[in-house]
Structures are given as structure tokens and as C-alpha cells.
Amino acid sequence: SNRFQGLNSLDDITAIINTPPIGGYQVTPNQQLKNFKVSVKSNCLSLSVFLLFFLSYHVFTQRPQTQPVEEEEVEVEEAEELGHVDTYADYRPSKSKIGISHPDRVVETNTLSSVPPPDITYTLSIPETTINRGLLSALQLEAIIYACQQHEVILQNNQRAGFLIGDGAGVGKGRTVAGIILENNLKGRKKALWFSVSNDLKYDAERDLQDIHAQNIQVHALNKIMFPYGDTATSEGVLFATYSALIGESQAGGQHRTRLKQILDWCEPGFDGVIIFDECHKAKNATSTKMGKAVLDLQNKLPLARVVYASATGASEPKNMIYMSRLGIWGEGTPFRTFDDFLHTIEKRGVGAMEIVAMDMKVSGMYIARQLSFSGVSFRIEEISLDDDFKLVYNKAAKLWAEALVVFMQAADELCMSSRKSLWGQFWSSHQRFFKYLCIAAKVRCLVELAKKELEAGKCVVIGLQSTGEARTREVLDENDGHLDRFVSAAEGVFHSLVLKHFPSEKQRREKGAGNKRKRESCRAFVSLSIYCLSLLSASWLEEMKQGLLNKIAVLGKELPLNTLDELIDKFGGPEQVSEMTGRKGRVVRRSDGSVQYESRAEQGHTIDQINIKEKDRFMNGEKLVAIISEAASSGISLQADRRVKNQRRRVHITLELPWSADRAIQQFGRTHRSNQVTAPEYIFLISELAGERRFASIVAKRLESLGALTHGDRRATESRDLSKYNFENKYGTKALDKITKAILGQIESKVPPPNDYPGGDAMFFTDMKHGMVDVGMLCSQSRLGINIEKDCNITKFLNRILGLEVHKQNSLFQYFTDNFDYLIEKDKKEGKYDMGILDLAPGNDQIYEETQEKFLTAGNPQDGQVILYKVSFFDVFYPCFRSLRRRHKIAGKTSSLSPSGNVAMLTGEKTFQTSDLVLVKLSSEDLTCMHVSCRNGRCKRVEEGQECLMGTRLRQYHMLCGALLRVWKRVSDVVADITNSSILQIVRLKTKDSSKQVGESTR
Structure with a gap:
């Protein structure tokens, strides 16, 4: 082992990977291996066995193997040493000692809790009275300190480092952000920018500042400031704006001007105040959207600004981290020259690398992520069976869509439009939306029954969906001159609109031009006609085909389900009983006389923008016990059983329609699980027996897996939502x-x-x-x-x-x-190729010893990082899967078995035995050999090749890399891949005998 001492660089780690672990580990007398040799003589039972058993002489026996397997190598799975333990650990600030404990139980993933934050060097200016009164809790103060400390760092590109607050819903990101603004205001930085998703959240920002006694800091809404000239009354304070405002433009006085320029003018050159990107997941896809580009542009034009990213979701995929340019993960002085380099490396190595990202950010002091404990919160999936009538309608719809595909192809071939991406994009997106509406409708009856039972049990119900079906409703209104006397089928509307607007026609061909190259081969034999782009069918025949489809859709529409949202409200007793918090402007309702009409959601004295807040108040006051929320209400609205409101019934949050992204899913789930609640919510996910609906569960499951890894450092952080089994997009x-x-x-x-x-x-x-x-x-x-x-x-x-x-x-x-x-x-x-995520090394074993450690410094921003190579050892006292291992190790007339006892004995010698004649012979440590030698009459392939082998012994040794792994990840993975033909490095977590926790990459 001496040749591994004094490693000079990371390249020296290469030698370790091919080197067997040492066997001369010294143990104390009370730890000494108890090895015994047993000679058995009797005439009672003829067997040839090799056993490990309890000292109480309880003997496990196996039938003898009659056929030897000479060439099969005996390998013990490492699963007995690796396992999952509880995902969350109670959270308390480890290095910040000020403030009063948070009013609710807060947790952190075990993975993030295993890596320490940096030491605190920043001195807080917030008044002691604010701290002592508990206006900011200890963990909120900790986030403020680390954010301000990170803002002291200047990256190598001369931009100020930023900070990411990844706290979950209910921890109090709003107060934390308000505290950061207050701290900077006390330091003389009187201007701040606060971006969020809705103008209504300005009132929440004002409330958060008032809650910490910072009401002297004025909040100015950008949409109320005269555009494009500005207002001198807003020379100080917080400028509050939405992300969409960043791309606002105006043409006034012959001079083109943007909101972004107005904001930059207000900030003035040299601005070093705070920029808050609240709910920052809205800025994702920075290179592909105007909004995202504007967020990047703002950060680049204010290089000294103190940027804070705040969101419970952060980034659901690595590619959506591009707007977090101030974290210093990529760019000059980092292992990743560009964001694309970072993205390629992380996506190539999967979720394991994403877990490293979150841990590395915490170690570097740029990230913090806590969340409310899920203690008391229940999750379950309700799989719903379909009745025969619904299956019949569904099958009719499937056949009609198959017929529509053939007709569309025939018409497209006639007009040389087969290669039109826009045509087929419209067709298949409509196809997907149509069947999605059917999937949702299949669950309405079950949802209503389930919700009514919960209401009878003294609970209240929150229903989450995404689609309101308003587009189809408005189409029918337009077709009938603003009158409507029936509930509308959203599914029928999608199909009808597709054929009416996008069926191939001569007019479309002339307007858009024929394709130059056919990219899709026809599914019908019209090849010769397509070459000349000539149609054998007249325009009237094409119109006849189109009309035939429309007629069949109309017939099917009589059997299709109604608009889900309108139907739900109707079944729960109408708008008087249901708080609707969606983005639609109107709805179809049933009047007292049974007739149906369309009405606006606006009320006297309240605009459409204010109605959602009014409906929330009615629900929280107990006037209504059923709430339906869509994406429009997924951010900023609190619906938990708050101690301060009248309606303190337990919330049953039923997800009828899974959101298309985990960003939206997390926002919806966080509406009913927040701090200061009397009872934790119950989550129910409704998924029908339709196999295709798992498409939507798959989308969310994939995002949740990635989301848990990036925002909480552990992919299992969101796994408890019981959707991981539906993740097929890998x-x-x-x-x-x-x-x-x-x-x-x-x-x-x-x-x-x-x-x-x-x-x-x-x-x-x-x-x-x-x-x-x-x-x-x-x-x-x-x-x-x-x-x-x-x-x-x-x-x-x-x-x-x-x-x-x-x-x-x-x-x-x-x-x-x-x-x-x-x-x-x-x-x-x-085959050992499956990425298991972060596993615990020897869970339950408190006898893990740290033998050696070597430290390496890695250059990087915002500060130098440290990578440590550990060698750890432990004695395997318990094999949780000894029965399965015993079955695997049957060799040449002998059988090996593993005992769950810490004591070991071997049974060998004669072919017959009687248990009363056991003779125990103690083995010396020099006689200790690997399982292969014992099982193969002294033969071991690794020993014969001059290597050392400890297979089957209780001593286990591993090498672990810990610390700032993100900076050396690519290099180490490449080295391992060159040697082992696999770039997989298992990420493990362990707790040594001296109670120190480590998370790192492991190799044996």
C-alpha cells in the first residue's frame, strides 16, 4: 500500500483503480474474526457441504450439486453493501447560529445534508430586534447570509457571483428575498429589481417587506409607471415587474423604446443592487425564447448586480439552467468553457451527474435547498377502470382517427403536400389533445364520487388540472353569434377544428407553395400521379372527402364527453359551490330552470384579474369547500389549512390532469402544502387504465426525477410521489x-x-x-x-x-x-450497468473506518475547490440477502452460504455428519483465504494472476472521491472509462465511525 501514499495529482488516481485492496488490516481483539474449522464424523447422513452458520449450531443445509460448473466464476453482488435509506433528514443551520427556529419542521435531502456549506465570513446588518422577534427564522437568516456572502465574489468574467434559493413551497422564500433586499438597503444600496410571474404578486412582495418591518422600502409596479418616460417618484425602492414585461415595447414620439431599456435607465450605470428572479423557472429556455434572452441580456448589462434566483423548482432539466449564468459553473476558470460543454457532460452522464451539480453548488456556497417536512402528507395513485360504454366510444374515436389519417394522406398526396411538416404537426398535435381530453373525461365520474366522500368526511377538496377547454367554447360562441344553449365537447372541437382549418386543399397549396422534396413516402399507391403533382380527383371531390369527415365527427360528437371543467362545476352544484381559479374569462353554467348559458366570470366590482384572488378568499373562509385550480393559479396562491383562516379542514389535493412539466406540477403541489398549516394535505393522482395516459405520467415522472436531483441533490426527493414507475423516456x-x-x-x-x-x-x-x-x-x-x-x-x-x-x-x-x-x-x-442513484455504503453498519485521505486543490470559481480521495474499510457483519447469495454459490459438489451472524464457522472434511459430533477448530488470520480458494480446491483466477482477492471475506475496502466533484467529474470519468470500459461511477454516501458524513464517487 505504500506506493499509493503521497499522490501528486489527480492522474495518480488511475493507479488505484486497477489495484486490489490490501488485506492486512489490523483489528482489535474484540473485532477479531472468529474463524473455525469443523470436522464432522458420523454414519447418519451422506452429504458434501461447505457452510457458514450461527455459533448456536443452527445449521443451514443445501442439496448437493451433482454437476460441477468448472468455469463459472463466483462473484458476490455488491448489493449487500449498498442500499437506500431515508431520503430526508431534519434540517438545522450548521454554521449560522443566529435566529429563532423555523415555526414548522423543515427537512433537507440526506444527500445535501451529507455535504457541508462553506464557513461564514459575512457580517449581517439586519437589526437584532428583527432577529430576536423571529420575523426572520434561523434558516431564512442563513440563506440571507450565504446569498450576501456569495455576492462578495467576482467571477473571472468580471461579473458578480449569484445565488440560488431552491427552498420548497412554504419555507418562506418571499421573506428570505425581502430580507436580502433589506440587508442591501441597510448597506446603502437603495434600488432593487424584483421579477415574478404575475403583477398581483406585487402585493405579496409588499406584505413580505412589511412582515420584517421594512415597510419603508417602497415597491413600485413597472406596469403602473408611465411608459416610455419613467417617473421621478420611483428613484428609490423596489421596482416590481413580470418576466413578460422584459420584452415589452413601445413606439412613442417616433422613438422605439423597450421596457428593458427603461429598467436599465432606472438602474443607472454601475448598478450594484439586488436583482431578484422570483419563480425563476419561468425564465427557462433562455436561448429559445424572447423572455429567456431578455433575462440573460439584463444580467450581462448589469455585471455588478447582486443576482438572486429563487424557485422551488430551479431547473427541471440541465438545459434550462442556461439563464443561471451568475452561478459560475461554466465559463472562464471552470472545467466547462461554455454552457454547451456543461450541458453535454451532465446529460451524457445522466441523473448521477445532476446529483453532483446540486451538491457541488451547496459546497461552493451558491445554493441552498430546504423544504417543509412531508410528515403527515400522504400520496397515492388511484387507477380508474373504464366502463364498457366509454370503451365503445373510445374505440369508435380511434377508428375514425385512423380513417382520417388515410383521408389526409390521400388529399396531401394529390396536392403534393405530403412532406409538409406543418400539416402533420397540426394533425398529430390535435390527435394527442383529442385523446388527452378523453383520458381526463374518463376520470370525472370517479373524481366526483371520491371528492364527495372526502367532503362528507369533513375535508375540503382541491382539484388540479391544466386544460380549461375555453378555446373550443369560444369557437362555438362565434359560430352561434354569441349564443350557447349546451355544454361543449372540447374533444369534438379539437377534431372539428383540425379538419375545418387544416384539411389539405388547393388554396393551401397555392398559399404555402408545394414542397420541393417529398420527405414522407405515401402509404397509398399514388406515386406516378405525385411525380407530376397532378390530381385525378377534382376539387369538389376533395371537398366531399372533407365534408364526409366533418359529418362523421358530428355524429361521434353526440357521444363524446363534455368540457371537463364545466361538467365538474355542474356536478358539484355550480359556481356558487366551487371556487374556480383558472385563466379563462367565461364558463358554461346550468341555470335553475335547467337551461344552459354562457356567462362571464367577472363580477360587479371585480375584474377578471382580481376574480381568482376573490375566489381564493372564499375557499379559505369556508364559503366554498371545493376549489379547482389551473396553471393560472399555480404560482403565488396559498390554499393550505392555515391556522389564520376559518377553513382549517384537511386539504385533499386531487390531480385530475397531470401538468405537462414538473415545474408546473411542483407549483400546484405547493399550493396546499405550506408552513403554518393545521394539517398536512393528502395527494391523490388519478390515472385511468388507458395505457396511453401513462404518457402524461411519464412526462411528469421524468421531470420530477430530474427536478429532485437538481433542486434537492437526490433524485428520490420527489420519488415519494409514486410516479417514478411511469418514467419511460430514457x-x-x-x-x-x-x-x-x-x-x-x-x-x-x-x-x-x-x-x-x-x-x-x-x-x-x-x-x-x-x-x-x-x-x-x-x-x-x-x-x-x-x-x-x-x-x-x-x-x-x-x-x-x-x-x-x-x-x-x-x-x-x-x-x-x-x-x-x-x-x-x-x-x-x-450486469452492474444500472445507475442506482446515490446509495448508502453499508447502511446500518457503524464500524466504517477511514484509513487514509489525500487532498487535491482544483482551480475554479467562485473559490478554489478541494477534492479528497478517501480509502475506507469496514467489516461486513450482516448480509441482508444471504439466502439469495447462498443459492448463487453452488459449486462442484459443495455449497457456500452466508450467515447473517457476525460469527463464522466452516464445515468440511468427511461426507457424512451428525450435529452432535461437531468439533470446532480455530483458524489463524494467516489461514484466511478468499471464497474462490475455499470453493475450488485452492484455485482463484485473480490470485493465479498475481492479484489479491478478498472475495467472500468480511473485510471490504473502497476508494472514494469527495468534495468539489463537478470540477473533476469529466476527467475522472474519462480515466475510469479508459481502464474499465465503463464511465459509470457509483455515487455513495456513508457515515464513518467518528460520525463524519461523506458523499462521493466510489470504486473498489
Whole structure:
């Protein structure tokens, strides 16, 4: 082991990876291995065995193996040393000692709690009276201190470093932000910018400042300031604006001017005040949206500004971190020259790398993330079965969409429009929305029954959805000159609008021009006609095709479900009983005489913008016990069982429609789980038995997995929402899709059988699936080549299109897909290729020893980082899976087994034994050999090659890299990949005998 001392650089770590762990570990007498040799003589039972057992002489036996397996190497899985433990740990500031404890229990993921924040060097100026009265809690003060401390750092690009507050809903980000503004105001920086998602949140900002006795700091709404000239009355204070205001423009006095320029003029050159990006996830996709670009532009033009990013969601994917340019993770003086370099490295290495990002940010002092304890919060998924009538309607719709695809293709071929991306984009997006509305409608009856039971039990109900269906309602209003006497079907509207507005026509071809190149081969034999772009069908016949589709849609529309939001409000007793907090301007209601009419949501004395706040107050006061929220109410509205309000019933938060992104999901979930609540909420996710609906669960599950890793440093932080099993948008989903499509086409023979309960057996299954995948555009029936896979076939498209299959077909196809998906994951787990996330090394074992450590300094911003190489050892006292291991290690007439006892004995010698004649012989430490030697008459492949082997012994040794891993991640991974042909580094967490916690990359 001496050759590993005094490592000079990270390159020296290479040597360790190929070197076996040392075996001469010294132990104290009471830790000494108790090894015994047992000779047994008797005439009672003929066996040849090799056992480990309890000292109480309780013997585990196995039947002898009659056929030797000479070449099979015995390997013990590392699973017995790695395991998951509780995801969260109670949170208390570790280095900040001021302030009163937070009023509610706050937790941090175990992963983040295992890495320490930097030492505190900043001196706070906030008055002691504010601190002693508890106006800012201890953990809020901690965030203020670290934010201001980080603002003292200047990055190598001469911009001031920023800080990310990733606290969950209810921890009090608003007060924390107000505290940062107050601290800077006391230091003489009298101007601050505060960006959020809604102008209404200005009142929340004022409340937060008042709550910490900083009411002297005025808050000015940008939308109330004269544009484009400004107002001298706002020379100091907080300028409050929305993200959308950043892209506002005006043409006044012949001079073009933007809101962004107005803001920059107000700040003045050399501005070093605070810029708050509240709910900063709204600024994601910075390079692809005007809003995102404006956020980046503002930061670049005010290089000395003190930037604070604040959001419970932060960034749901690495690519959405681009607007966080002040964190100093990429750029000059970092391992990543550009954001693209950072993005490529992180996405290539998956969630494991994202976990490293969150930990590295905390260690560097640029990030903090706590959340309210989920103690008392319950989560469950309700899978809803469909009745026969609904299945019949759904199947009719699936067949009509398949027919519509054929008709659209015929018309497009006639007009040389087959390659139009816009045409097929409209078709398939409408296809997806149509079946999404059906999926939601399938759950309405169950939701109403469930909600009424909860109301009878003395609770109140919050229903979360995304789509209001207002667009279709307004279309029907326009068609009927503003009159409406029936509830509208949103699904019918989507289908009808597609055919009416986007069916291929000669007019469309002339307006948009014919495609120069056919990018999609026709599924019908019109090749010769397409070459000359001539139509054998007259314009009137095309119109007849279009009208035929519209007539069939009208017939189907009589059976399609109604607008979900209007139907829910109607079933709960009308607007008088339901608080609606959505973005729509009007609704369809049933009057007392049974007639139906359209009405505006606005009330006398209240505008549309104010009505959501009024409805919230009615719910919180107990006037209404059912609330329905959409994205419009997902940010800034508190609906928890607050101690200060009249309605303190337990909230049952039912998610009828899963949001399309985890950003929105987290915002909705945080509306009902906040601080100062009497009872924690209950979350219920409704998912129908329609296999295709898992598309939406898959989207959210994928985002939640990434979100937990980035914002809390542990992918399991959001796993408790019980949606992780629906995450198919990963490499395993892609591989599974490739296998099932090739198996359906007969190109390969899959190792996974199709569902055994499919009517007609396997042959009928493959035939039906082949035609079904053609009907939804996953396979293409080509005139000369037969049926083949679409060139852009991918998992996202598959999960979208599967909705368009008949119920029994989509469920069977989805089952076949998930069976292949599970098979591939299990295969990788057996081969050690599966990324398990952050695991605990030897959970429950408190005898982990730190043998050596080597420290390395890595240059980087905002401060130099430190990477430490540890070598740790522990004795394996307990094998949680000893039974499965015993089954695996049957060799050549002998059987090996593992005991859960800390005491070990070996049984060998004669082929017969009687338990009463046991003779125990103690082994010396020099006799200790690996399992291979004991099991193979002295043969061990690794020993014969001159290496050291401890397989089967209780001594376990690992090398761990800890500290600022993000800065060396790529380099270390490349080194490991060169040596082991795998870039996978297991991230582990452990607690040593002296109670120090470590998180790092491990290799044995």
C-alpha cells in the first residue's frame, strides 16, 4: 500500500483503480474474526457441504450439486453493501447560529445534508430586534447570509457571483428575498429589481417587506409607471415587474423604446443592487425564447448586480439552467468553457451527474435547498377502470382517427403536400389533445364520487388540472353569434377544428407553395400521379372527402364527453359551490330552470384579474369547500389549512390532469402544502387504465426525477410521489421500443413473450399490433417495401401515438412494451450497468473506518475547490440477502452460504455428519483465504494472476472521491472509462465511525 501514499495529482488516481485492496488490516481483539474449522464424523447422513452458520449450531443445509460448473466464476453482488435509506433528514443551520427556529419542521435531502456549506465570513446588518422577534427564522437568516456572502465574489468574467434559493413551497422564500433586499438597503444600496410571474404578486412582495418591518422600502409596479418616460417618484425602492414585461415595447414620439431599456435607465450605470428572479423557472429556455434572452441580456448589462434566483423548482432539466449564468459553473476558470460543454457532460452522464451539480453548488456556497417536512402528507395513485360504454366510444374515436389519417394522406398526396411538416404537426398535435381530453373525461365520474366522500368526511377538496377547454367554447360562441344553449365537447372541437382549418386543399397549396422534396413516402399507391403533382380527383371531390369527415365527427360528437371543467362545476352544484381559479374569462353554467348559458366570470366590482384572488378568499373562509385550480393559479396562491383562516379542514389535493412539466406540477403541489398549516394535505393522482395516459405520467415522472436531483441533490426527493414507475423516456424506453417494433415486424425474435391473455394468441397479437401501429403513424405501409418503421420513430412519439389505438390494443401493446422495458433494466442490474442513484455504503453498519485521505486543490470559481480521495474499510457483519447469495454459490459438489451472524464457522472434511459430533477448530488470520480458494480446491483466477482477492471475506475496502466533484467529474470519468470500459461511477454516501458524513464517487 505504500506506493499509493503521497499522490501528486489527480492522474495518480488511475493507479488505484486497477489495484486490489490490501488485506492486512489490523483489528482489535474484540473485532477479531472468529474463524473455525469443523470436522464432522458420523454414519447418519451422506452429504458434501461447505457452510457458514450461527455459533448456536443452527445449521443451514443445501442439496448437493451433482454437476460441477468448472468455469463459472463466483462473484458476490455488491448489493449487500449498498442500499437506500431515508431520503430526508431534519434540517438545522450548521454554521449560522443566529435566529429563532423555523415555526414548522423543515427537512433537507440526506444527500445535501451529507455535504457541508462553506464557513461564514459575512457580517449581517439586519437589526437584532428583527432577529430576536423571529420575523426572520434561523434558516431564512442563513440563506440571507450565504446569498450576501456569495455576492462578495467576482467571477473571472468580471461579473458578480449569484445565488440560488431552491427552498420548497412554504419555507418562506418571499421573506428570505425581502430580507436580502433589506440587508442591501441597510448597506446603502437603495434600488432593487424584483421579477415574478404575475403583477398581483406585487402585493405579496409588499406584505413580505412589511412582515420584517421594512415597510419603508417602497415597491413600485413597472406596469403602473408611465411608459416610455419613467417617473421621478420611483428613484428609490423596489421596482416590481413580470418576466413578460422584459420584452415589452413601445413606439412613442417616433422613438422605439423597450421596457428593458427603461429598467436599465432606472438602474443607472454601475448598478450594484439586488436583482431578484422570483419563480425563476419561468425564465427557462433562455436561448429559445424572447423572455429567456431578455433575462440573460439584463444580467450581462448589469455585471455588478447582486443576482438572486429563487424557485422551488430551479431547473427541471440541465438545459434550462442556461439563464443561471451568475452561478459560475461554466465559463472562464471552470472545467466547462461554455454552457454547451456543461450541458453535454451532465446529460451524457445522466441523473448521477445532476446529483453532483446540486451538491457541488451547496459546497461552493451558491445554493441552498430546504423544504417543509412531508410528515403527515400522504400520496397515492388511484387507477380508474373504464366502463364498457366509454370503451365503445373510445374505440369508435380511434377508428375514425385512423380513417382520417388515410383521408389526409390521400388529399396531401394529390396536392403534393405530403412532406409538409406543418400539416402533420397540426394533425398529430390535435390527435394527442383529442385523446388527452378523453383520458381526463374518463376520470370525472370517479373524481366526483371520491371528492364527495372526502367532503362528507369533513375535508375540503382541491382539484388540479391544466386544460380549461375555453378555446373550443369560444369557437362555438362565434359560430352561434354569441349564443350557447349546451355544454361543449372540447374533444369534438379539437377534431372539428383540425379538419375545418387544416384539411389539405388547393388554396393551401397555392398559399404555402408545394414542397420541393417529398420527405414522407405515401402509404397509398399514388406515386406516378405525385411525380407530376397532378390530381385525378377534382376539387369538389376533395371537398366531399372533407365534408364526409366533418359529418362523421358530428355524429361521434353526440357521444363524446363534455368540457371537463364545466361538467365538474355542474356536478358539484355550480359556481356558487366551487371556487374556480383558472385563466379563462367565461364558463358554461346550468341555470335553475335547467337551461344552459354562457356567462362571464367577472363580477360587479371585480375584474377578471382580481376574480381568482376573490375566489381564493372564499375557499379559505369556508364559503366554498371545493376549489379547482389551473396553471393560472399555480404560482403565488396559498390554499393550505392555515391556522389564520376559518377553513382549517384537511386539504385533499386531487390531480385530475397531470401538468405537462414538473415545474408546473411542483407549483400546484405547493399550493396546499405550506408552513403554518393545521394539517398536512393528502395527494391523490388519478390515472385511468388507458395505457396511453401513462404518457402524461411519464412526462411528469421524468421531470420530477430530474427536478429532485437538481433542486434537492437526490433524485428520490420527489420519488415519494409514486410516479417514478411511469418514467419511460430514457435509454431503456428507447431500447424497449426498438425491440418491440422489430419483433412486431418479425425482424427479430424477442426474448420477452407478448401478453398471454391476448385474444387469438401470439400470432393475432403481432398482426393486430402491426396494423395498429400503421394506423397511428408509427409504421408506414410503403408501396414497394411493405411495412417498415418510420425514420423518426422515438419513445416520445410512441407514448403520444399509442393513445390512438383501441383500448384493448393499446393496453396490450403497452404491456408488451413495459415487459421489455423491465427486462432491459433487470438485465443491466445483473450486469452492474444500472445507475442506482446515490446509495448508502453499508447502511446500518457503524464500524466504517477511514484509513487514509489525500487532498487535491482544483482551480475554479467562485473559490478554489478541494477534492479528497478517501480509502475506507469496514467489516461486513450482516448480509441482508444471504439466502439469495447462498443459492448463487453452488459449486462442484459443495455449497457456500452466508450467515447473517457476525460469527463464522466452516464445515468440511468427511461426507457424512451428525450435529452432535461437531468439533470446532480455530483458524489463524494467516489461514484466511478468499471464497474462490475455499470453493475450488485452492484455485482463484485473480490470485493465479498475481492479484489479491478478498472475495467472500468480511473485510471490504473502497476508494472514494469527495468534495468539489463537478470540477473533476469529466476527467475522472474519462480515466475510469479508459481502464474499465465503463464511465459509470457509483455515487455513495456513508457515515464513518467518528460520525463524519461523506458523499462521493466510489470504486473498489
